[in-house]
Amino acid sequence: MIERMETGQRMSKIVKHNGVVYLCGQVGAGDTVAEQTRDCLSRVEALLEQAGSSPDRILQAIVWLADMADFDEMNAVWDAWVPEGHAPARACGEARLARPELRVEIIVTAACDA
Template sequence: MIERIETGTRMSKIVKHNGVAYLCGQVGEGATVAEQTRDCLSRVDALLQKAGSSRAQMLQAIIWLADMSDFAEMNAVWDAWVPEGAAPARACGEAKLARDVLKVEIIVTAAC
């Protein structure tokens, strides 16, 4: 069975299937990469909770940065947020994001 949560015309914020929650990409507000990353991860937390999961149950994270020179700044926030011993499989790359002001987007998959 597939469960879609907060579904719109273009996408669902969460899709659950076979005990796995797939979150849509999350972006955050703020002037710096650190601020945007913190806000983004707060949004991920809220969606994980809505899906019946948590950051300790993350399976995979895909992170897009508008500029890879921001890698260390983003990682400082990420490393403080991920529970010890529960780091997901992760990829990080550079991409042109949907709006010029965006510096980071994070996509998470987690067990429920």
Template sequence: MIERKHTGQRMSKIVKHNGTVYLCGQVGVAGESVAEQTAECLRRVDALLVEAGSSREQILQAIIWVADMADFAEMNAVWDAWVPEGHAPARACGEAKLARPELMVEVIVTAACD
């Protein structure tokens, strides 16, 4: 069975299937620094994971897009402090033009769930 939450015309924020939860991409508040946008992305990821019956300790994979790789270290400082020790997921990070020019980072997560 597939369960979808917060479903609109274009996407669902959460999709659960066979013990796996897939989250749509999370962004921060426009106008903030890369560190602040990353922290906001991760707060949103936390909230969706809890709603889905999961947690950051259960993240299997993360894909991170940054608008400018010059911001890689600043984003990583926030990411590294957020990921629980011993629970680092498989991860990819690349540079991409995001949906709006003021966005600097987007985080996409797949996790195991209850």
């Protein structure tokens, strides 16, 4: 069974299937990449909780940065947030994001209660 949560015309914020939760890309508010990353991860955490999961159950994360020059600043926030011993498989690349003020977007797949 596929369960979709917070579904609109274009996308669902959460999709659950066979014990896996897929989140839509999350962005955050703020002027710096650190502020946006913190806010983004807070949103990820809230969606995971809503889906019956948590940061220590993340399987994979894909991080898009508007500028790879922000890599170290984003990683400082990421490293402090990821539970020790539970780092997921992760990729990070540079991409033009949906709005010019956005500096980071994170896409997460995690294990969840079926």
